[in-house]
Each structure stands twice: as structure tokens, then as C-alpha cells.
Amino acid sequence: MARPMLRAIGLTKTYETNGNRVRALQSVNLEIMRGDFVAIMGPSGSGKTTLLTLLGCLDRPTSGRVLLGARGLDVTAMPESSLYTIRRKNIGFIFQSFNLIPSFSALENVKLPMENLIGSGRRRRKRARVLLRMLEIPHRERHRPPQLSAGEQQRVAIARALANGPAVILADEPTGNLDWETSVGIMNMMRRLASEQKRTIVMVTHDPHMAAFASTKLYLRDGKLSDQDPYYSDPLRFAAQPPTAGQQ
Amino acid sequence: MLTLRRAFRVLWRRRLRTLLVSLVLALCVAVFASTIAGVDANEAAAEDIVEDYRAAAEATLEETELWMRALVVTGPGGPWSPDGISEDGVEEVESMDDVAGVVPMVMVGFDDDGQAGSGGGQLGRGYAYVIHGAPLDPELNDQYHALPVNIVDGRNLSEGDEYTALLSDELVDYFDAGVGDTINLDGTSLDIVGVYASELWQRDVYMSLSTAQDLLGMQGQLSMLAVYAETQSAVGDVVAEIQSEYPGAFVIALGGLQSQLGDFVQQQQRTLMAGLDEDLSAIQSVGLRTIIASGVIAILLIFVVMFNTVRARTKEIGTFKALGFSNGGIMWQFLCEGFYVGLVGGLIGLAIASVAASLLSSWLLGSSENLDISVSLAVGPMVLGLGLTIVAAGLGSLYPAWRASRVSPMEALRRE
Numbered sequence: 001m002a003r004p005m006l007r008a009i010g011l012t013k014t015y016e017t018n019g020n021r022v023r024a025l026q027s028v029n030l031e032i033m034r035g036d037f038v039a040i041m042g043p044s045g046s047g048k049t050t051l052l053t054l055l056g057c058l059d060r061p062t063s064g065r066v067l068l069g070a071r072g073l074d075v076t077a078m079p080e081s082s083l084y085t086i087r088r089k090n091i092g093f094i095f096q097s098f099n100l101i102p103s104f105s106a107l108e109n110v111k112l113p114m115e116n117l118i119g120s121g122r123r124r125r126k127r128a129r130v131l132l133r134m135l136e137i138p139h140r141e142r143h144r145p146p147q148l149s150a151g152e153q154q155r156v157a158i159a160r161a162l163a164n165g166p167a168v169i170l171a172d173e174p175t176g177n178l179d180w181e182t183s184v185g186i187m188n189m190m191r192r193l194a195s196e197q198k199r200t201i202v203m204v205t206h207d208p209h210m211a212a213f214a215s216t217k218l219y220l221r222d223g224k225l226s227d228q229d230p231y232y233s234d235p236l237r238f239a240a241q242p243p244t245a246g247q248q
Numbered sequence: 249m250l251t252l253r254r255a256f257r258v259l260w261r262r263r264l265r266t267l268l269v270s271l272v273l274a275l276c277v278a279v280f281a282s283t284i285a286g287v288d289a290n291e292a293a294a295e296d297i298v299e300d301y302r303a304a305a306e307a308t309l310e311e312t313e314l315w316m317r318a319l320v321v322t323g324p325g326g327p328w329s330p331d332g333i334s335e336d337g338v339e340e341v342e343s344m345d346d347v348a349g350v351v352p353m354v355m356v357g358f359d360d361d362g363q364a365g366s367g368g369g370q371l372g373r374g375y376a377y378v379i380h381g382a383p384l385d386p387e388l389n390d391q392y393h394a395l396p397v398n399i400v401d402g403r404n405l406s407e408g409d410e411y412t413a414l415l416s417d418e419l420v421d422y423f424d425a426g427v428g429d430t431i432n433l434d435g436t437s438l439d440i441v442g443v444y445a446s447e448l449w450q451r452d453v454y455m456s457l458s459t460a461q462d463l464l465g466m467q468g469q470l471s472m473l474a475v476y477a478e479t480q481s482a483v484g485d486v487v488a489e490i491q492s493e494y495p496g497a498f499v500i501a502l503g504g505l506q507s508q509l510g511d512f513v514q515q516q517q518r519t520l521m522a523g524l525d526e527d528l529s530a531i532q533s534v535g536l537r538t539i540i541a542s543g544v545i546a547i548l549l550i551f552v553v554m555f556n557t558v559r560a561r562t563k564e565i566g567t568f569k570a571l572g573f574s575n576g577g578i579m580w581q582f583l584c585e586g587f588y589v590g591l592v593g594g595l596i597g598l599a600i601a602s603v604a605a606s607l608l609s610s611w612l613l614g615s616s617e618n619l620d621i622s623v624s625l626a627v628g629p630m631v632l633g634l635g636l637t638i639v640a641a642g643l644g645s646l647y648p649a650w651r652a653s654r655v656s657p658m659e660a661l662r663r664e
Contacts, residue, residue: 058570058657081574088572095661099567103261113571115250144261160571 003070004031005200006055006168011064013050013223024050026223027064032216034070034167037194037201039214046220048204049172055202056091056170057083069167088113092161096173098153100145106132106156107141113163131159135189151182158189162199169193171203175210187213251577255584269553270593273640276546277597279608280539281625281633285601286609287535289623294524301520314392316480317348319487319501321494322472333497335468341475344489346482351394351474354381354460355452362434364464377419379433380452381460384409392476395454402427402442405454413438414454416446436463531613538612543636546593550644554586558652565652566660575653582652586645587638594637601625601633 008030015022024047032038042048053059055066057075065076068090075086092113093099100109110128118124132138135155145153154174161169171190175183191213193199203214211217219226259266321341323333335352342350356364357375382394384407389395395404396414405414413431415423420443423431429440431453438455461467475490477483480503487499558565568578601608606623 053658053661056570058661084569084572084574084577086572087570093570095567095570099563099570099661101564101567103258108257112568115254164572 002033003072004067005034005036005070006030006032006202007065007067007072008051008055009065009067011051011054011066012062013047013054013059014062023223025054025061028220028223028225030055030218030225032200032202034200035194035198036216037191037214038203038216038218039211040202040204040218040220040225041206041208041211042204042220043206047223048206048220051220051225052170052172052202052204055168056093057087088117089164090166090168092163092166092169094154094157094161094169094171094174096176098145098150098157098177100153100156100160102145105142105144106137106148106152106159109145109156110159110163113160117164128159128163131162132156134162135159149182150178151185154178154182154186155189158186162193167200169199169201171201173205174203175205175207183210251580252584255581255588258581259585259588266589266592269549269589270596273546273549273590273593273637274596274600276542276549276640277594277633277637278600278604279612280542280546280636281598281601281629282605282608282623283535283538283542283612284629284632285605285623285625286613287532288626288629289609290528290531290613293622294528297524298521301517314476316503317477317483318503319475319477319483319490319499320472321475321490322498322500323496333470333473333494335470337494338470338473340493341473341490344486344493346478346486347475348478349388349392349476351388351392351476352383352457352470353394353472353474354379354457354464354466354469355471356460356464356466375451377422378452379460379464380454381457381464382454384456392474394474396444396450398445399442400445402440404442404444405456409441409456411436411438411459412441412455413459414442414444415440416450416452417443418446418451419453422451434463534613543640546590546636546640547644550586550590550640551648553589554582554645554648555651557585558582558648558655561652562655562660565655566657569655569657570661578655579649579653582649583642583645586649587641590637590641590644594634597637598625598630598633601629605629 008028011025011028011030012023013025015024028051040048040051050059054061057066057068057078061076065074067073068075068086073086075083078086100106101112104112107125107128110131111124114124114127118127129138129141132141132155135158137152137155137159140148140152140156145156148156154177158174161171169190174190175186178186187210190201190203194201194215201214203210204220205211217227219228321333338350338352341347355378357378358364360376382405383389384395384405386407397404399414400417405412415425415431420426425431425440427440427443430437431440432438433453436459438453438459444454455463457470461469475486477486483501483503487501490497490499565578568581569575602625605625609623
């Protein structure tokens with residue numbers, strides 16, 4: 001029986017701000033198999049980004065564990081000095097605002113994560129070009145982010161996320177700054193990555209249209225994860241609800 | 249290596265801003281290096297002056313000691329007169345008690361018409377030139393300086409020289425002759441072998457004793473004897489003995505005059521040293537403050553620039569961390585960027601200093617009337633200037649780079 005590529009067990013995250021305690025995540029349990037394209041939906045302040053940062057080893061949970069890979073590597077128990085290597089080799093990030101390095105060209109941005117993993121500059125360059133070609137923007141390799149459209153920037157960001165062939169890709173509102181047509185193109189691309197290359201993709205979004213591209217949808221509300229959320233089926237009911245303690 | 253290249257790339261893409269920061273840093277480095285060069289040049293000039301004066305003073309004091317034991321014996325016509333004293337007296341005076349040495353001389357002054365003088369004027373003033381015959385015995389000259397010591401052209405007279413002469417630099421134009429030329433005095437040709445720097449308006453034409461005697465028709469006769477007593481306290485006894493032996497001769501002890509000169513030289517030396525010390529202390533004090541200020545400004549400049557850079561690029565730092573860059577790697581990147589800014593600023597600063605060190609140092613340090621300095625950027629100030637660059641880059645970047653490494657990726661990525 002196949003083992004999950006990504007597991008969260010009893011994941012809890014509590015923030016203390018000015019003496020107030022805010023529970024962003026409450027005992028989240030999650031199992032994602034290899035090749036799954038999972039969309040985690042929820043309103044603003046539901047803890048989506050927090051969950052993503054915990055899954056991506058960018059932050060530590062208050063309690064609970066994150067197990068990465070088929071061998072179930074417990075990343076929450078690892079020291080900080082080891083986590084950056086875990087991220088570099090195994091996890092690719094895609095951000096809503098792309099987060100490309102503005103002073104680097106598209107090619108240089110894609111090559112960036114390969115440093116210290118691929119020794120030869122020529123090989124790094126070649127692999128980066130392959131990825132840009134795959135994302136259908138080979139002609140823009142010398143351009144810097146301010147010279148690229150939003151859609152092109154996000155494609156570069158996806159190429160960068162794939163630079164080291166990670167098993168897991170974490171995407172935080174990847175279409176948040178894109179128009180409809182571009183968003184659909186990006187979503188189709190991500191679906192192909194999951195189905196054809198067997199990448200495990202976890203995407204957080206508040207847009208149900210984009211979530212529809214995923215094979216699995218999960219719902220996060222007030223720090224709790226569920227595979228059902230009645231609020232999304234009734235937008236008016238959702239709009240009538242006052243903000244809860246979990247929303248920020 | 250990759251980090252160095254990455255840091256360079258980041259700065260290259262922001263080259264205008266990097267250049268502006270580097271230019272300001274360059275001014276600090278230029279001021280720093282020029283100040284060091286200026287202080288060095290002032291110290292070297294002061295040392296040179298002190299050394300020159302010390303050497304001259306030592307020579308003068310040496311002479312003073314000698315002249316304190318000296319007395320002059322001349323014929324009734326005084327020195328520079330053709331009415332001389334017999335050469336036979338030399339041995340007799342040499343054999344007297346308390347006499348250390350005797351230097352026989354022929355000295356006759358001539359006016360513009362070629363007429364020999366009689367007596368006349370201190371130290372030959374008033375005469376167009378003085379024929380000065382002196383012994384060419386090297387031992388005598390070493391001890392009693394019968395010949396000039398400060399030869400400025402050609403050579404000094406030496407044992408065996410006949411019908412050759414040394415001219416005073418005052419007489420070069422008068423005779424329109426220099427080393428290698430021949431002058432004619434009273435029908436006698438003399439080859440000029442050297443020119444000496446005159447002291448106290450000397451217009452003596454030095455030649456061997458025998459040449460002078462032949463030229464002047466004073467064979468067997470001398471104008472004067474310079475007699476040196478064994479000790480200063482014996483001078484009086486020697487004077488008395490000579491006067492009793494040669495009642496017609498003039499005997500003059502030179503001790504009193506030379507004593508005053510010696511005191512004057514020492515006083516001048518003390519005054520000069522005090523003046524130089526004061527000037528140099530002021531320059532060194534200003535120099536030290538300037539050096540410290542330029543160093544501190546350079547460090548602060550890089551600190552402020554790098555600190556603001558880290559703040560402005562917080563999100564970028566968060567991205568680097570998300571991509572798997574370690575805290576150490578990020579810290580090293582910002583240290584490299586600081587180093588590059590420092591290096592560019594340092595090189596430009598040294599280039600400015602190499603051209604403008606003299607102007608900058610005189611503007612910063614002022615100038616001393618006593619010191620004639622020439623400022624140039626030597627290896628020392630250049631190395632120190634480059635050292636300042638590296639220290640400023642390192643110290644100025646250290647805290648900002650550490651801050652960058654401590655950025656929380658999650659908080660950084662949330663920033664807009």
C-alpha cells in the first residue's frame with residue numbers, strides 16, 4: 001500500500017500577540033498521496049497560509065508533527081540548520097506575489113535554488129532553460145521580473161519551484177494576482193504536473209473556481225480542517241457570519 | 249564563489265546606487281589616505297630639517313671646540329698683508345710647550361686693480377679676492393681644517409697639487425671660471441680643480457703654500473700661523489710665550505669669539521626644535537582626528553546603507569530562505585555585498601588620493617612655515633586605506649548581515 005507523501009498529525013499553531021493568544025490551527029490532520037493535487041480552501045484568516053508554512057518547514061508548530069516523503073521524515077523534529085536542505089531538495093514554493101528576485105533575470109531566478117545542488121554552471125543553465133521551455137516562456141529568459149507580465153512571472157516562479165525536481169509543491173494563492181485566462185492556464189499547468197509528473201501539489205486558495213482544478217478539496221475554517229464546508233455552498237450565509245476568533 | 253558572484257550580480261543591477269554610495273565612501277578613504285600621507289610627509293620633512301641642522305650644528309660645535317684653543321700669529325702688517333713672518337718660526341713655535349699644532353698660511357688680499365692690500369677689513373672683506381696658500385698635508389687638514397670642507401663642484405686640493413686652485417662660489421662669476429678652467433693671477437696660471445661653498449662671504453682662492461709663495465714672491469715667508477694650544481686653559485701661556493719670543497708679532501686668541509658663536513648655534517637649534525615640535529604636534533593632532541573621523545564615517549556609511557538594504561529586501565530574504573538558503577548563506581551574501589561596496593569605494597578613494605593627496609592634506613592639515621613638504625601617496629598609506637575599506641566593509645556590514653540571517657521567512661513573506 002502506498003504511503004502518503006505528506007502527512008500532518010495533530011498540527012496546532014498558536015500565536016501570541018500583545019498578550020492575546022490566537023489559535024491559527026487546531027489539531028489539523030492531513031494525508032496527501034503522491035501525485036495528488038489538493039486545494040485547501042478557506043476564507044481570509046482561516047489559517048491556510050499558516051498550514052502551508054508549517055507543511056513547508058518555514059515555521060514550527062506549537063504541537064503536532066509534519067512527516068515528509070514516503071519514508072515519513074519528521075521535519076518538525078529536525079534542527080533549523082537541516083531544514084533549509086530539506087526545503088531546497090524536496091519542496092517547491094509558489095507564492096501569490098511570485099516573490100521573484102527583481103535584480104535577477106528569469107533564467108537566474110530559476111537557477112537560484114540549484115546552487116549547491118548542481119555543481120556545474122552549464123548544467124544549471126541547461127536545466128533552467130528546459131524548465132522555461134516547459135512553461136512556454138523560453139524567449140523571456142533574459143528579462144527581469146519588472147519586464148515580465150504577471151502570468152509570465154508566475155510561470156517563472158513555477159519553473160523555479162520545479163528547479164530541483166521536488167516531490168512536493170506548495171502554492172499559496174498562485175492565481176491571486178492573475179487575470180482569469182492566465183489563471184486557467186496556470187491551473188491547467190499545475191494539473192498536468194500532478195497527473196503527468198506525479199508531483200504532489202498542495203494549493204491554498206479562496207477561489208472555488210481555481211479549486212475546481214484540484215483532484216481533492218479540503219476546507220479550513222477557524223483553524224480546523226474538514227473535507228466538507230457548507231459555507232462555500234452558500235456565499236450569502238458566509239457573508240452574514242460575523243468574524244470569529246480564528247479570523248484575522 | 250557562487251555567493252560572491254550572486255552578490256556582484258545584485259550590486260551590478262543596482263550599479264548607479266552602488267556607485268553613489270561608493271563615491272561617498274571613496275571620499276572618506278581619500279581623506280584617510282591623504283591625511284596619513286600628509287602627516288608622514290610632515291614628519292619626514294621635520295626629520296630632515298632636524299637632521300640637517302643637527303649635522304650643521306655638530307660641525308659648528310666641533311669647530312667651536314677647535315677654535316677655543318686657537319690663536320693667530322701674524323706679522324706687523326696683520327693678516328692678508330704681504331709683510332709676513334719668517335717660515336723659520338714654524339718649527340720653533342711647534343716646539344713650544346702646550347702647542348698641539350701649527351698651520352702656516354699665506355693670505356694676501358687684492359683689490360680690483362690687482363693691488364695687494366695691507367691689513368684691511370675683517371675676514372678679507374673689502375678685497376676683490378684673497379690668495380690663500382695652505383699646507384696640503386692631509387693630517388694637518390683633517391685635524392685643523394686648513395682647507396674648505398664643503399666642496400660643491402670638482403674636488404678639493406690634495407698633497408702634491410701645484411699651480412692648481414680652489415675657488416669660492418663667490419668668485420666663480422668674478423673670474424668667470426669654474427672647474428676645469430684656468431685663471432691668471434699676477435702672470436701665474438692656475439688650474440681650477442674645485443669650487444667650495446663660501447661661509448661668511450669668503451673670497452679666498454686656495455692653493456698650495458709653495459704656489460702662493462711663488463706667486464706672491466714670498467718665498468720663505470708666511471702671512472700668519474694658526475696655532476692650536478693643547479687645551480683651552482693653555483691658550484694664555486702659549487700667547488705669552490709667542491709674544492716674548494716674537495715681540496713684533498700680533499697674537500690674537502680666538503676663543504672668546506667662537507664661544508659666543510657656539511652658544512648662538514645651540515640656542516638656534518633649541519628654538520628650531522621647539523618650533524618644529526609645536527607645528528608637528530598640531531599637525532599630528534589634526535591628522536589623528538581626521539583619520540579617526542574618516543574611519544568612523546566610512547563604517548557608519550556602510551552600516552546605514554546595508555541596514556537599509558536588508559530592510560528593503562526583507563521579502564527577498566524570506567524568499568531565499570523558502571528556496572532553501574541557510575542563515576549562514578544569507579549572512580555571507582550581505583557581507584559580500586558590503587565588501588564589494590567597500591572595495592569599489594576604496595579603489596576609487598585611493599585613485600583620488602593618488603592624484604589629490606597633496607591638495608587634500610594641505611587643506612585638512614594646514615601647512616607649517618617651517619616645513620617644506622612634498623606629499624605623495626606611498627605604499628603605506630595605500631595599504632592602510634585599503635585596510636580601512638576592508639575593516640569598514642566588514643564591521644559596517646556585520647550587524648545588518650546578521651539581522652538578515654535572522655529574518656523569519658514566514659513574516660518576511662507576508663510583507664507587501
